[in-house]
Amino acid sequence: MIKRKLTLIMENKPGALVRVVGLFHQRGYNIESLHVDPVDDFTPYKFIEEQLETKFKENEISRLTIQTLVSDSLMRQILRQLNKLIDVIAVSNEETTYLKGVLLDENLL
Amino acid sequence: MGTKLKLSGADMLMHALHDEGVELIFGYPGGAALHIYDAIFRQDKIEHILVRHEQGATHAADGYARSTGKPGVVLVTSGPGATNAITGIATAFMDSIPMVVISGQVASHLIGTDAFQETDMIGISRPVVKHSYCVFDANEIPKIVKEAFHVATSGRPGPVVIDIPKDMTAPDNLFEYEYPKKANIRSYNPPVEPDDNQIERAVTEMLNAKRPVIYAGGGAIASNAEEELFRLNEILDAPVTNTLMGLGIYPATHHRFLGMLGMHGTYQANMAMHNADLIIAIGARFDDRITNNPSKFSPGAKVIHFDVDHSSVSKIIEANIAVFGQVKNSLSAIIKLLETKLDQYNKDTLQPWHDQIKNWKSSHGLNYELYKDESDENPILPQAVVQHVYNITEGKAYVTSDVGQHQMFAAQYYHFDEPRKWINSGSMGTMGFGLPAAMGVKFAFPDEEVLCITGEGSIQMCIQELSTCLQYNLPIKIININNEALGMVKQWQDMNYGGRHSQSTYQNSLPDFVKLAESYGHVGIKVEKNSELKSALEKAFSMKDRLVFVDVYVDPAEHVYPMLIANHSLEDMWLSKDKKT
Numbered sequence: 031m032i033k034r035k036l037t038l039i040m041e042n043k044p045g046a047l048v049r050v051v052g053l054f055h056q057r058g059y060n061i062e063s064l065h066v067d068p069v070d071d072f073t074p075y076k077f078i079e080e081q082l083e084t085k086f087k088e089n090e091i092s093r094l095t096i097q098t099l100v101s102d103s104l105m106r107q108i109l110r111q112l113n114k115l116i117d118v119i120a121v122s123n124e125e126t127t128y129l130k131g132v133l134l135d136e137n138l139l
Numbered sequence: 140m141g142t143k144l145k146l147s148g149a150d151m152l153m154h155a156l157h158d159e160g161v162e163l164i165f166g167y168p169g170g171a172a173l174h175i176y177d178a179i180f181r182q183d184k185i186e187h188i189l190v191r192h193e194q195g196a197t198h199a200a201d202g203y204a205r206s207t208g209k210p211g212v213v214l215v216t217s218g219p220g221a222t223n224a225i226t227g228i229a230t231a232f233m234d235s236i237p238m239v240v241i242s243g244q245v246a247s248h249l250i251g252t253d254a255f256q257e258t259d260m261i262g263i264s265r266p267v268v269k270h271s272y273c274v275f276d277a278n279e280i281p282k283i284v285k286e287a288f289h290v291a292t293s294g295r296p297g298p299v300v301i302d303i304p305k306d307m308t309a310p311d312n313l314f315e316y317e318y319p320k321k322a323n324i325r326s327y328n329p330p331v332e333p334d335d336n337q338i339e340r341a342v343t344e345m346l347n348a349k350r351p352v353i354y355a356g357g358g359a360i361a362s363n364a365e366e367e368l369f370r371l372n373e374i375l376d377a378p379v380t381n382t383l384m385g386l387g388i389y390p391a392t393h394h395r396f397l398g399m400l401g402m403h404g405t406y407q408a409n410m411a412m413h414n415a416d417l418i419i420a421i422g423a424r425f426d427d428r429i430t431n432n433p434s435k436f437s438p439g440a441k442v443i444h445f446d447v448d449h450s451s452v453s454k455i456i457e458a459n460i461a462v463f464g465q466v467k468n469s470l471s472a473i474i475k476l477l478e479t480k481l482d483q484y485n486k487d488t489l490q491p492w493h494d495q496i497k498n499w500k501s502s503h504g505l506n507y508e509l510y511k512d513e514s515d516e517n518p519i520l521p522q523a524v525v526q527h528v529y530n531i532t533e534g535k536a537y538v539t540s541d542v543g544q545h546q547m548f549a550a551q552y553y554h555f556d557e558p559r560k561w562i563n564s565g566s567m568g569t570m571g572f573g574l575p576a577a578m579g580v581k582f583a584f585p586d587e588e589v590l591c592i593t594g595e596g597s598i599q600m601c602i603q604e605l606s607t608c609l610q611y612n613l614p615i616k617i618i619n620i621n622n623e624a625l626g627m628v629k630q631w632q633d634m635n636y637g638g639r640h641s642q643s644t645y646q647n648s649l650p651d652f653v654k655l656a657e658s659y660g661h662v663g664i665k666v667e668k669n670s671e672l673k674s675a676l677e678k679a680f681s682m683k684d685r686l687v688f689v690d691v692y693v694d695p696a697e698h699v700y701p702m703l704i705a706n707h708s709l710e711d712m713w714l715s716k717d718k719k720t
Contacts, residue, residue, distance in 0.1 A: 041326055044273065045261055056266045084325045110450035116270040116290060119326045128449075130328040 031099045033062060037139040038094040038112060039075060039120045042068060046117040050094065053115065059108055062097040069093050077138060078120055081129055091119065093139075143315040148277035149178035149308035151316050152241070155284035157184045158318040161212050163203060163582055164188065165196040169216025170256060171243030174308035188582065188611060191603035193220050195575040197227020198601065201236050202579030205562045206537060208363060210237035210291050211579065217243045218256030221302075222263060226569060228298045229267035233566035234384060235361055237296035239287050240264075244273070246306040260302045269297030277307040281318050289322035294329025295448040296361055329447060333464035338472045340460050341443045345477065346484050348417035350492045351377040354400065357384030357565065358422020358446060359466050360558045364388070367470035368421065374477050376486040378496055380408040382423050383550055384565040391554035392534075397496070398505070401429040402703050403547040406503035406712065406720075407496055409701070413709040414495075415440045422446060422466045425455040426566065435708035445469045503701070503714055505551055513669040518694035521545060521620045523669075525552040525592065527676050528618055536588040537562065537580045541573040541597030544626035547699045549592040571600030574617065578604060581613045588680070590616040595649055595690075596625045605659035608686050616679055617688045619652060622695040630698045634713070656688035666691045 040046050047066060054061050072079065072086045079085060100108065105123060112121045113128035120129040120139060127134040146154060152175060156164070165188045168176045179187050190196040193215045200211025211231075215224045221242040231238045245254040261271050270290045272283045280303075287299040345351065353375070355368060365388050372379060372395065379389045380400040389396055398405035400412055412418065418440045423429070430436045433455050444451075444458035445466050452461045462469045477484075513523065525548050528536075538553055539562040540546045546563055555561045562580060564572040577591040591598075598619055608615060625643040632640050653663030662685050666675045672691065679687040701712040704719065712720050 044275075045265075045271075048262070049265065052265055082325045082328075107450060107454055114448070114450055116324065116327050130326060 031101055033097055033099055034105055034123055036096045036098060036108070036112070037122050037137070038096070038118055039069070039078065039139060040092055040094060041117040041119065042090055042092045043117055046092070047094070049115050049117060050096075050112065053111055054096075054098070057108070057111060059104070060099050062099055064097075065095045067093050078129060081132065082119070143317055145313040146316045147174070147178070147308065147310045147313055148274075148280055148303070149174040149310065150181075151277070151280045151314060152284065152303070152308065153178045153182050153185065154316055155281045155318055156212065157182075159284060159288050160209075161185055164212045164214050165190055165199040165203075165579070166214030167193050167196055167216070167220060169218075169220045169243065171217035171245055171305045172214060172220070174305060174310060175214065175241070175243065175303070177310070178308070187214070188578075189607065190575065191606050192601065193223035194227050194571060195578075195601050195604045195607065197224050197238070197240065198230065198569075198572050198575035199579035199582075199604075200238055201227060201231050201572075202539060202562050202576030203583050204231070204236050204238055204579070205576070206559050206580040207583045208559065210239055210288060213238065213240040215240070215242050216256065217245055217260070218258045220256075221258055221260040225264060225267065228264055228300070230564050230567040230569040230572060231298040232267045232269070234357060234564065235296050236298070237291040238298040239291050240298060240300045242300060242302050244302045244304040247275070247304045248306070250304065260300060264300045267298070268300050271300040271302065273302045274304065274307045277312060278314050280307070281316060285319045286322045286324055289324070290327065295358070295451075330449075330463040331465050331468060333462045333469040333472050335472075337460055337462045338469070338476055341462055342473060342476045342480065344417055344441060344443060344460065345375060345419065345473075346480060348377075349488060350415050351375065351417040351419060351489070352397075352411050352415040353377050353379040353389075353419045353421065354382070354412065354423050355379065355385045355388050355421040356382035356423025358424070359385055359388045360422070362422060362447070362466040364422070364467040364470055365558050367467055367474060370474050371470055371477070374474070374481070374484070376489060377419070378411050378493070380404070380412065382426070382429060382565070383563065385423060386550060386561045387555035387558040390556040392556055399550055400709075401426075403551065403699050403701065405505060405551070406701050406714065407499040409703070409709040409712060410499045411496055413437050418442045420444045420446075420458070421470070424451040427455070430455055431703045431709055431711070432706045437709065515668045515670050517669060519666070519669050519672055519691060521548050521622065521693040521697055522552050524618060524620055524672065524691050524693065525549050527673050528590065528592070529553045531676055531680050532588050532590070536560070536590050537577075537584060539563065539573045539576040539580060539589070539591045541591075541593045541600075542568045542570045542627075543594050543597060544622070544630065544697075544699050545592055545594040545597075545620040547627075548620070553592075570597040573597060574601050574615070575604045577615045578607060578611075578613055581615055582611075588616070590618060592618045592620065594626060595619055595621040595623065595652070602655070605656065605661060605686070609660040612684075613686060614682070614684050615686050617686070618676075619688065619690045621649075621652070621690055621692050622697070623649060623692070624695055626695075627699070633698065652688055652690040656686070661686040661688055663688045663690065
């Protein structure tokens with residue numbers, strides 16, 4: 031078990047955060063720490079806007095970081111489960127980013 | 140022209156459902172849903188079916204969805220209406236069935252005040268839905284309905300809840316109605332087309348396999364991939380097994396069909412999976428009822444896994460090749476490439492494998508000899524009931540079932556040649572599913588034979604729907620395999636708890652099911668002797684316009700076999716009460 035950091039970019043919608051937190055509980059994953067902020071500078075996420083052919087507006091998206099204690103095999107499963115949540119736009123760990131249906135081989139968030 | 144329709148939230152909801160192609164809603168009214176119910180009254184495009192319990196509504200919508208492939212629609216009120224729907228929503232979620240559940244909610248200003256019939260439906264349903272919406276602005280109703288149906292039916296299907304506070308549907312507030320042509324959810328993009336590179340790798344493995352097995356499940360049915368699967372195996376000529384959820388996706392009477400695999404799968408299916416060198420998993424997810432102990436699962440096999448859901452692949456069993464996309468599209472791509480390489484493939488190399496399977500089948504296939512002696516000195520065997528039903532209906536009926544021994548006997552002995560005809564709660568294992576699910580199927584296919592193979596335990600969990608069947612004249616046939624006990628629980632107690640039947644029998648408290656059926660306005664038939672069985676079933680099926688409840692008393696001591704031995708491999712099975720592999 032290693033402490034790993036996950037970063038999520040998600041829609042800032044009512045109930046979105048509880049879906050993420052709930053998923054951790056439901057699937058038996060553990061949360062060491064959690065931090066959420068609204069995103070006001072979209073510059074780092076231009077690639078997401080391009081990929082999804084969208085334009086983020088103020089207060090539309092949040093950035094969430096979660097520290098979790100997991101094994102490597104479970105890490106992949108957590109990423110895939112988070113990626114499946116409808117309100118999650120992108121999720122990454124140190125090596126990988128899932129951007130809605132696309133798997134990218136580096137941490138871009 | 141040009142001026143948009145001005146409608147209330149409730150009327151917009153009905154218009155949106157109609158524009159989405161909805162024909163039927165299963166539901167139950169109550170305070171928070173009354174504006175919507177008034178809108179239902181004032182329209183004639185969508186039929187509403189009044190059930191007797193909200194669980195029945197969800198299972199009926201589920202049966203409709205499983206048999207047609209179209210999403211089932213449910214309407215319930217807030218509070219108890221919403222919570223009663225949860226079991227049915229969870230059932231649909233676990234089996235990936237498209238469903239849209241609309242729940243009334245207390246008015247916006249009352250949310251959070253512990254108002255009458257208030258419950259946090261979004262919260263309580265969250266772990267068992269694919270997604271959910273709460274309406275905060277009535278203007279958004281058309282957009283939310285469009286999105287809900289898109290999410291429910293695309294990718295890996297599942298239930299979606301729309302929770303609507305009562306003020307959002309108030310008759311005095313009018314809005315311009317326009318139904319969106321397309322749902323546009325930027326954060327949702329399930330895979331459709333497979334990756335060419337993975338297709339190529341998969342084909343190479345298929346061409347080189349000596350002991351391949353095709354293992355197809357409910358995902359292949361959800362993707363309507365039966366033609367592609369059939370064509371694929373015209374080329375490969377591999378043995379095929381189906382999961383409980385996948386029965387019918389490959390014709391059960393085909394000579395390459397091994398039967399169901401897993402906990403109560405056939406000997407040959409489990410043996411073939413264990414000894415395979417290549418497992419071609421198609422819309423199946425290596426559930427714990429399939430793998431037994433994952434560390435001992437099929438030690439020599441490579442795995443190609445076709446699935447639309449990333450998180451289902453390499454979750455339990457590591458896939459060597461993962462092909463993400465709609466299974467139908469992925470199989471089409473495989474077939475296209477295989478057809479260019481037919482000269483590299485010789486079916487005859489599989490002959491030793493087929494010979495081996497034939498040996499397994501003949502040594503311990505499902506034991507038909509059990510039923511040779513059908514004299515009245517012997518009790519009726521539950522397997523024989525299913526076999527007679529199969530013969531009388533010529534294998535063409537829609538069969539729903541509940542959960543327990545009767546469900547396994549139905550899966551083993553009713554041989555489905557077509558998908559969407561076997562309707563059961565596979566993953567959730569919800570008792571009470573069978574009768575309301577059969578109602579949903581009968582609404583979708585009024586001219587087809589629809590029957591429910593159930594047990595005296597399960598049928599009592601949604602028995603109230605017999606009243607719905609009378610109101611809407613649904614001539615379903617209910618085959619109650621009555622062993623006067625919770626058979627599967629009792630079987631486990633026999634095998635693992637020294638025969639201590641803790642709370643699995645009823646101490647002579649069962650109702651007279653014939654009188655019960657009659658009091659609901661239907662026909663009841665009781666069968667206690669082998670000599671009466673066939674004629675009673677024939678009589679039941681000859682009554683085309685009546686619901687007939689056939690209560691068949693069977694051998695209470697009978698167990699379901701084969702049965703996997705817990706924590707071992709797929710090779711380790713009980714074959715009868717005193718014999719294991």
